[in-house]
Amino acid sequence: MRFQGDRTTATWRARQERAKHFGAGTFLAIRNVAAHAEAVNWSRQEALEHLTGQPGDAG
Helix, strand or coil: CCCCCCCEEEEEEHHHHCCCCCCCCHHHHHHHHHHHHHCCCCEEEEEHHHHHHCCCCCC
């Protein structure tokens, strides 16, 4: 994933760095659950929510 714009600006570099960390954190959040749980039975919607970092309705 790369943002458009001038790659020499501090703003572009900061956005790119944050996106990199968000992606790595999301991967680890899913990988850790999947690797350490007996079984992960997420629906497609639940998996998408985990990928986007947007938790669904807890109730």
